Structures are given as structure tokens and as C-alpha cells.
Amino acid sequence: MSTAAVADTRPYHHGDLRRALVDAAARILEREGPSALSLRAVAREAGVSPAAPYHHFKDKNELLEAVAHVGWEALGEAMLDVRDKGADVQSLMTELGVAYVCFSQRHPALYRVMYDRSRDKDALPEGMQDKEDSAYCLVRETFKKVAGPEVADVDIELATIAAWCAAHGLAEMSGFAQFNPLREALGGDEAFLRGVLSHLGSFGNLRQDPAE
Amino acid sequence: MSTAAVADTRPYHHGDLRRALVDAAARILEREGPSALSLRAVAREAGVSPAAPYHHFKDKNELLEAVAHVGWEALGEAMLDVRDKGADVQSLMTELGVAYVCFSQRHPALYRVMYDRSRDKDALPEGMQDKEDSAYCLVRETFKKVAGPEVADVDIELATIAAWCAAHGLAEMSGFAQFNPLREALGGDEAFLRGVLSHLGSFGNLRQDPAE
DNA sequence: GGTGTTATCTAAACACCGTCCAGATCGGAC
DNA sequence: GTCCGATCTGGACGGTGTTTAGATAACACC
Secondary structure: OOOOOOOOOOOOOOOOHHHHHHHHHHHHHHHHOHHHOOHHHHHHHHOOOOOHHHHOOOOHHHHHHHHHHHHHHHHHHHHHOOOOOOOOHHHHHHHHHHHHHHHHHHOHHHHHHHHHHHHHHOOOOOOOOOOOOOHHHHHHHHHHHHHOOOOOHHHHHHHHHHHHHHHHHHHHHOOOHHHHHHHHHOOOHHHHHHHHHHOOOOHHHHOOOOOO | OOOOOOOOOOOOOOOOHHHHHHHHHHHHHHHHOHHHOOHHHHHHHHOOOOOHHHHOOOOHHHHHHHHHHHHHHHHHHHHHOOOOOOOOHHHHHHHHHHHHHHHHHHOHHHHHHHHHHHHHHOOOOOOOOOOOOOHHHHHHHHHHHHHOOOOOHHHHHHHHHHHHHHHHHHHHHOOOHHHHHHHHHOOOHHHHHHHHHHOOOOHHHHOOOOOO
């Protein structure tokens, strides 16, 4: 036995445990929320001893970092899916905002881990403003395409940050109970989101011909 | 001894322990951050046994709720302080936004506790949209005053929520390391904040004469 | 003023947590 | 086939939130 036995209960020494741990963590997150995400619970879920994860991650933080990383990639994909919707800037940015917030609503626990890590580090994931297909760059490139070359990079960056902050704020607060009456009055959650997003981002600021 | 001895080491049975615990928690928060805020540490800081807090709070959550409550009141006061600055809406809202974010920067740990509690409950503090001098109502009333009576309440509420989300997002992300180059390029943190806030909130939406 | 009631506090215990250590186990290189 | 190094386990340590039983002291009442 050994090398050949593919899908045994324990293919390798234990198998690809690093990935198994991240998957287990994601499973716990979806099933029981962030408060249940202890390192021991992850090990239990993966069927190993509590000390096993320490051969793949320096500590609990490093595991959470890995979990957050897959979350950021999934968020990036979700936003790429809508990058062709929307004729003008306003509606495209709204579409991106809806995609962002909907992701956070579909994976609330994961989203919380993602931002808890960022807050602890006081930084977004490394390289987020550089690598081409990240959510952040997608927003910035959208702004840049629309604004044209005359607009200063500083303004592009400020607009991107502003949009990002707004989306993040809405993602964290959209489910708050106080908004339920308004949500229902508008006929559902997505209408509510679009309503809020329509009040956010004065994208006209970026145009060169200020009609004001 | 007893009733008369005012400021002894332990005036009452223990004194006003409930308040002492909240104060101790706030002290730990400022000194060591949110990760150090254990119930036992609070009890230690207040000089009582680990079980003592349970005679004043159902559990740790309830203590944190009390801590968050004082935080929300302090935030409301900080925003009331600037409610007369700024000639037009845009600049007044910017001023309020700066006050909001600066509060979160002055008390980062407290701000985090405040929103962690809200996220757990999926709700802002109870009564926040009702009691007159809350930060939330201050923003809404500002919008209402400017918009005039013709604007629908729904739009006022949406604008308020949008502004709040934007401010919260900026509060949580303003310190992120990725923004440091831009912050320095703009000549300091407050300039950076104003720059981002200027791209947020298309307050013109609320005016009745859409010059568009 | 003594007495009983009730709120308050302590000490000890429980289960769980993150983390480290010594030793067992096993894959792969020589 | 033997050794090495990576991987995993069992057990331990200190810390956590919470509960229980029992001590203590303020207060109400006679």
C-alpha cells in the first residue's frame, strides 16, 4: 500500500492537510459562524489532533490569513462577473457595489474573518492594489477608463478608496434590523441596496467638464 | 465606618462596581487593545474576583454592550461639536464625516467594540434613530433641513444610511497601510480624509432642482 | 439594637481555548 | 535497507468564560 492507494481515508501522511484545514475552517465558518472557529475545532473537523495544524501554520492567525485569502479571491471573482453590466459609470459602479455587498451577504462569516484580519494588520491583503484581477484594481481601472487621461491619478485613487469604503460600510451594515422597514418599503433587499448606492459616490467629480 | 466614609478604598459593599467595571474595561481597551479585554482582566483591573462581574452583567456580552454604549454617547457628543461648522451641506457633511472618523482614530479599540457588538446583533444601538441627540439623528436632521419638505422621507433616510455607511467604511479603513503614500502626498491624514469624503455622497441628489 | 433577608463578593471547579514539548510514525533519499 | 526529516499524537501549561456553593455585609423591620 501507500503511493498508489489514492482516495483512502488518509492518502498521504495525512494527505494535503494544509488545504484540508483551510477547507475545514471554511466549512465551520459557514455552518456555525466566526465565534465557533477555534483552532481545535478546525483540527477536529479535519480529523487530526489539536497540535497538527502547527506543522502547517505558525499560529491561528496564519490559518485565518489563509482562509481570508481564499475569501478575497472569491470576492474578486464575484465582482469580475459583473464588470460588463451597466452602460454608464454610475450604473456599472452600482452593479459592482451590489456584487460586493451580495458577496458579503452570502458569506457573512467569511467576510468578517477577511476584514478582521485586515483590521488587525491595518492593511488590505498584500498586493491587492497591484495584481490585475483583484477587486480593488477592477474598481480603479473602471474609474480610470471612464475618467480619461486628463484626470489626476490622485483623484482616481481617492475615488476608488471612497467607493471601497462605501461598499464595505454597506456590506457590514446592510443587514441591520433598523433598516428592515425601509427595505420592505422599497420592495426587497436589492432595491434597498441600489437605493443606498445611488446616494453614494459623486462619480461626476471625475469628469473634466464640471457642468456646475 | 460605613455610610459616612465617602472615598475609602471600598466605600460600599464594593462600591459602585457596575460603573467601576465599565471604567476598567475602557481603561484596558485604551491601554492594551481589544484582544486584551477578557472578563477576568476587567475583574482584575477593578480589583475583584473573576465571578464578581456576574452580579452586574449576565455575561461578557452584556458588559461589552455597556462599554459600547458609553462609546456611542461619546461619538454623538463629538459630532454635536461640529454641527455648526460648514456653510453649505457638502462642507457640513464633510465636517461631520471628519469628526466621525477622527473619533474612531482617537479610540480605535472602543470603536471596534462598538461595531463588533452591532455586527453580532445585526443592529445599531437601540433607539439610535429616535433619540434626538444621537449621531444618526444629527445626520438625518441635517439632510432634512437642507433638502426641504418636498423631498421624500425615503430619500432622506437613504441618504443618511449612505452617509453613515461611507463614514463607517472610512473609519475602519482610513489607517490601512496601503493608503500611506497617498496620505503623505496629500500632506497629512486630515487632508486625506477630506479628499476621500469629497468623493462620497452626491448630496445634490436631494435638491429639488436637478440641474441635470 | 438585634434579627432576618437580600444583594454582593469569593473560592473552587468545569470545559474549552491557543500553544508547546517529547516521542511515535512514516515517506523519501541515499 | 538504513537513515533523515517531515508529519502527526498525547499530554501538559496557563488562560478564558461561566457556574456553583458558601462567606460577608448592607438594609428593612420589629
